[in-house]
Amino acid sequence: MTMDFASRVQRVEPSATLAISNLAAELEADGVDVVDLSVGEPDFDTPQNVKDAGEDALEAGHTGYTSSNGIPELKEAIAAKLDDDGLDHDPENVIVTPGGKQALFEIFMSLIDDGDEVCLLDPAWVSYEAMVKMAGGTLSRVDLSPHDFQLEPALSDLEAAVSDDTELLVVNSPSNPTGAVYSDAALEGVRDLAVEHNITVISDEIYKEITYGVEPTSLGTLDGMADRTITVNGFSKAYAMTGWRLGYFAGPEELIDQAGKLHSHSVSCAVNFVQHAGVEALENTDEAVVEMRDAFEERRDMLADLFADHGVDVPVGDGAFYMMLPVDDDDQAWCEGAIEDAHVATVPGSAFGTPGYARLSYAASKERLREGVERLAEHGYI
Numbered sequence: 001m002t003m004d005f006a007s008r009v010q011r012v013e014p015s016a017t018l019a020i021s022n023l024a025a026e027l028e029a030d031g032v033d034v035v036d037l038s039v040g041e042p043d044f045d046t047p048q049n050v051k052d053a054g055e056d057a058l059e060a061g062h063t064g065y066t067s068s069n070g071i072p073e074l075k076e077a078i079a080a081k082l083d084d085d086g087l088d089h090d091p092e093n094v095i096v097t098p099g100g101k102q103a104l105f106e107i108f109m110s111l112i113d114d115g116d117e118v119c120l121l122d123p124a125w126v127s128y129e130a131m132v133k134m135a136g137g138t139l140s141r142v143d144l145s146p147h148d149f150q151l152e153p154a155l156s157d158l159e160a161a162v163s164d165d166t167e168l169l170v171v172n173s174p175s176n177p178t179g180a181v182y183s184d185a186a187l188e189g190v191r192d193l194a195v196e197h198n199i200t201v202i203s204d205e206i207y208k209e210i211t212y213g214v215e216p217t218s219l220g221t222l223d224g225m226a227d228r229t230i231t232v233n234g235f236s237k238a239y240a241m242t243g244w245r246l247g248y249f250a251g252p253e254e255l256i257d258q259a260g261k262l263h264s265h266s267v268s269c270a271v272n273f274v275q276h277a278g279v280e281a282l283e284n285t286d287e288a289v290v291e292m293r294d295a296f297e298e299r300r301d302m303l304a305d306l307f308a309d310h311g312v313d314v315p316v317g318d319g320a321f322y323m324m325l326p327v328d329d330d331d332q333a334w335c336e337g338a339i340e341d342a343h344v345a346t347v348p349g350s351a352f353g354t355p356g357y358a359r360l361s362y363a364a365s366k367e368r369l370r371e372g373v374e375r376l377a378e379h380g381y382i
């Protein structure tokens with residue numbers, strides 16, 4: 001029997017990041033030592049107090065369903081965190097999800113109808129495109145690569161890319177895959193266009209806690225943006241909790257009502273005891289977050305210096321733990337070659353909409369980063 005698959009799944013490809021990780025895993029299974037710079041997760045363990053809170057919650061019997069949008073304690077802690085960021089959200093206007101990815105999926109599915117236009121700033125995280133396509137949307141894209149991945153100098157391109165037909169714009173600052181943190185002037189430019197064309201904006205702030213010497217502004221704090229911004233965040237990156245699957249979004253009440261239907265009919269709720277651990281993560285991890293951030297910053301600087309020593313100038317962002325290494329035009333072939341010859345795993349920029357680059361994650365030890373650069377140099381990849 002052959003199954004007749006829905007066009008919504010046939011429109012998308014599997015995640016390119018995962019494809020490279022799988023290739024790395026296969027080589028490793030054959031005994032090859034791969035320097036894996038392809039992964040988008042911190043190489044730290046979840047802070048002990050968060051693990052303890054999860055275990056305590058399990059012991060205390062927090063193992064059943066919770067109310068669909070999340071336990072009140074966590075929604076309150078999230079509203080307090082958003083308040084620290086200058087965003088005013090009632091806990092009732094928060095939905096707690098199994099990961100930021102699910103939050104984004106619910107938002108796209110709630111807002112995008114067949115043919116609706118979504119604007120992305122390229123390079124853009126791989127799953128936005130896939131989610132938009134699954135929702136039936138079309139894409140308009142703005143290429144930030146000629147501007148060292150900054151948005152401010154690309155505002156005129158953004159102006160050309162949006163119109164009254166644009167339903168949604170996605171802003172991800174700090175950015176995966178570039179690490180760029182957009183300036184206030186850039187965000188104000190986004191605001192002006194969003195207001196002019198009545199566009200809803202997703203502000204994906206999942207890397208907000210991981211910045212180096214800058215304080216990123218939350219888009220929803222700008223005048224005119226409160227009722228048109230949906231703020232997405234999660235626990236994976238800031239608190240090294242990728243496998244716990246916990247995230248959230250906050251937005252206008254009408255969106256929460258609509259997306260809440262999707263949420264309750266799909267996941268029911270995020271995992272009960274994980275939500276309790278999330279409260280601990282938000283309230284008692286300042287020190288651990290600073291330690292991880294400092295380590296990432298040192299690695300970023302070291303990696304940029306190592307590339308500079310080899311004559312390669314890599315645009316360095318002020319956040320997240322990624323950089324985009326300029327490579328051959330055929331970045332796919334470059335990445336495949338780098339993993340096969342040099343045993344260094346990276347992700348092709350084309351997966352993010354920007355060929356000619358490879359995304360490197362510096363969520364790896366300094367020794368491994370050094371080893372990775374040496375191998376790339378040895379095999380003629382830089």
Ligand SMILES: Cc1ncc(COP(=O)(O)O)c(C=O)c1O
Pocket residue numbers: 040098099100101102125172175176204206233234235236242246247
């Ligand atoms: C930009 C961005 N948004 C959202 C996510 C989703 O993360 P999670 O589902 O683990 O919370 C990721 C993960 O890689 C990401 O890089």
